[in-house]
Amino acid sequence: MIIRLDGRSGGMRPAMRVLGINAIFHDPSAAVIVDGRVVAAAEEERFSRRKHGKRPVPFAAWELPELAAAWCLEQAGLRPGDLDAVAYSFDPGLCRDAAEMGLDDPWDHLRADYARRAPQFLATALPGLDPEQVRFVPHHVAHAASAGLSVPEDSAVLVLDGRGERASHLAGAYRGGRLDVLCGQELPHSLGLLYEDLTRHLGFLHSSDEYKVMALASYGQPRFLGLLRELVRADGDGGFTVERIDWDALAKPRTAGEEMTEAHADLAASVQKRLEEVLLDLARWTYRAAGGLSTLTLAGGTALNCVANARIAAEGPFERVWVQPAAGDSGTALGAALAVNGEHLPFTTAALGRGWSDDELEAELRRAAVPYTRPASIAAEAAGVLARNGIVAWYQGRSEYGPRALGHRSLLAHPGDRDTQTRMNDVKGREQFRPIAPMVRAERFHDIFEGVYPSPYMLFVHRVRPDWRDRIPAVTHVDGTARVQTVHAEDEPVVSSLLTEFERLTGLPVVVNTSLNTAGRPMVDTPREALELFGSAPVDLLALGPFAVHRAQTYRSVE
Numbered sequence: 306m307i308i309r310l311d312g313r314s315g316g317m318r319p320a321m322r323v324l325g326i327n328a329i330f331h332d333p334s335a336a337v338i339v340d341g342r343v344v345a346a347a348e349e350e351r352f353s354r355r356k357h358g359k360r361p362v363p364f365a366a367w368e369l370p371e372l373a374a375a376w377c378l379e380q381a382g383l384r385p386g387d388l389d390a391v392a393y394s395f396d397p398g399l400c401r402d403a404a405e406m407g408l409d410d411p412w413d414h415l416r417a418d419y420a421r422r423a424p425q426f427l428a429t430a431l432p433g434l435d436p437e438q439v440r441f442v443p444h445h446v447a448h449a450a451s452a453g454l455s456v457p458e459d460s461a462v463l464v465l466d467g468r469g470e471r472a473s474h475l476a477g478a479y480r481g482g483r484l485d486v487l488c489g490q491e492l493p494h495s496l497g498l499l500y501e502d503l504t505r506h507l508g509f510l511h512s513s514d515e516y517k518v519m520a521l522a523s524y525g526q527p528r529f530l531g532l533l534r535e536l537v538r539a540d541g542d543g544g545f546t547v548e549r550i551d552w553d554a555l556a557k558p559r560t561a562g563e564e565m566t567e568a569h570a571d572l573a574a575s576v577q578k579r580l581e582e583v584l585l586d587l588a589r590w591t592y593r594a595a596g597g598l599s600t601l602t603l604a605g606g607t608a609l610n611c612v613a614n615a616r617i618a619a620e621g622p623f624e625r626v627w628v629q630p631a632a633g634d635s636g637t638a639l640g641a642a643l644a645v646n647g648e649h650l651p652f653t654t655a656a657l658g659r660g661w662s663d664d665e666l667e668a669e670l671r672r673a674a675v676p677y678t679r680p681a682s683i684a685a686e687a688a689g690v691l692a693r694n695g696i697v698a699w700y701q702g703r704s705e706y707g708p709r710a711l712g713h714r715s716l717l718a719h720p721g722d723r724d725t726q727t728r729m730n731d732v733k734g735r736e737q738f739r740p741i742a743p744m745v746r747a748e749r750f751h752d753i754f755e756g757v758y759p760s761p762y763m764l765f766v767h768r769v770r771p772d773w774r775d776r777i778p779a780v781t782h783v784d785g786t787a788r789v790q791t792v793h794a795e796d797e798p799v800v801s802s803l804l805t806e807f808e809r810l811t812g813l814p815v816v817v818n819t820s821l822n823t824a825g826r827p828m829v830d831t832p833r834e835a836l837e838l839f840g841s842a843p844v845d846l847l848a849l850g851p852f853a854v855h856r857a858q859t860y861r862s863v864e
């Protein structure tokens with residue numbers, strides 16, 4: 306059959322079965338669309354248990370999301386030979402020589418080499434797959450589709466990441482399912498690589514820990530902003546320039562585990578502020594160039610910067626800003642599949658990963674020989690433990706696609722205890738400056754927070770209303786903000802009842818929500834991993850579907 310990349314199908318369209326694959330840089334993942342429905346999407350790390358799936362280096366580009374792809378096909382009831390297309394989120398035909406792009410990497414060409422051979426690699430990994438079915442989708446077109454085709458309406462779209470084949474940015478407009486590319490900034494200029502360089506300089510893992518830099522920025526003063534305004538600038542034509550930055554002259558390089566100084570925090574604050582300013586300039590340019598579209602959709606790793614997203618929403622020209630929850634490269638599996646499928650498929654849930662039936666969950670509990678109960682309401686049971694200041698491992702339904710826990714694989718706690726942040730960061734072995742985030746019942750959002758609403762995917766920061774800051778100190782960041790998830794009863798009935806019951810017990814319609822994992826590990830995916838976490842971390846209740854596993858102990862009082 307003929308695959309039309311322009312998205313215009315016209316009249317009756319044949320059934321379409323598309324597998325999306327992201328493999329090239331990091332966060333390998335797979336997604337499958339069948340007959341106009343996103344059936345499944347998952348990251349390889351949830352299967353292989355290797356955080357981010359692979360190292361972000363050129364020689365790892367051959368590694369495919371084999372386990373995630375095989376599971377997606379199984380979930381769709383398809384064999385590899387049944388597919389109409391495989392959409393691969395990188396086009397080696399667009400690559401250029403590293404030196405020509407101003408990059409210093411003697412191995413960069415491996416990415417293009419491996420991508421060219423990906424159809425054969427895929428046919429080996431998924432026996433029966435026809436290599437001829439593999440379509441290369443330009444990396445930023447895949448990101449753009451993951452955002453623009455995930456909303457029902459036409460939208461302007463802005464993609465910013467570290468890099469694609471030869472660019473680091475795309476500004477475009479989706480009309481009637483068709484993407485018009487308005488601008489693309491070529492390498493070496495890259496806002497994503499700028500942030501990655503800073504992440505590395507501050508002693509964190511690049512292409513992984515950028516969100517830690519964003520958290521650190523709230524502790525600093527942007528005293529290097531003047532210099533950064535000279536070095537990092539929007540060019541007025543939709544693109545931007547990033548000059549070489551002498552990081553060492555601004556703050557001493559830090560190694561992992563070394564003490565964080567004021568200069569490090571000030572540098573993070575300065576780069577963060579400049580990033581926000583340039584993104585606002587780019588959003589304004591895109592608004593003008595896209596000609597009257599009132600929705601902006603965002604994707605690319607930079608769109609996980611929820612502080613910048615909140616500023617774009619508050620100060621930018623668009624009426625609505627929608628961010629793809631899997632904004633990083635994992636989302637390009639879905640985006641590539643959407644681009645080949647060629648029509649709007651509104652994104653309604655991030656719960657696209659693996660799930661288990663109640664019978665399967667109970668079988669796991671029996672196998673582990675742990676005492677468990679099936680309370681009348683797991684939501685009420687968990688709310689009771691949270692009200693007594695216990696920590697709950699909350700495992701419900703299908704796992705989330707993307708980096709955020711959204712009430713399916715979550716660690717929950719009381720927001721009213723100042724020590725909760727320390728306890729949660731201890732459970733997870735995280736740095737103590739890392740904030741923890743609240744989930745709130747949608748009906749109560751406006752009483753407590755200001756900012757983008759609804760926010761079901763935790764992609765914006767919000768201001769906590771002053772009279773609430775002392776009531777929910779655990780989730781109020783040092784700058785008076787919180788990264789809120791709004792919980793809507795029609796989408797998340799069990800989590801919504803938990804919040805209702807918690808409010809009845811404590812007067813607080815807010816619960817701390819962080820991802821269900823321990824230090825350096827991917828989020829829990831299977832029930833067995835949930836039991837392993839429960840066995841090795843100071844968690845008071847494991848809520849495994851409708852079942853409750855309690856740890857015998859007395860609870861601490863709320864201070």
Ligand SMILES: [Fe+2]
Nearest residue numbers: 466468605634
């Ligand atoms: Fe990307």
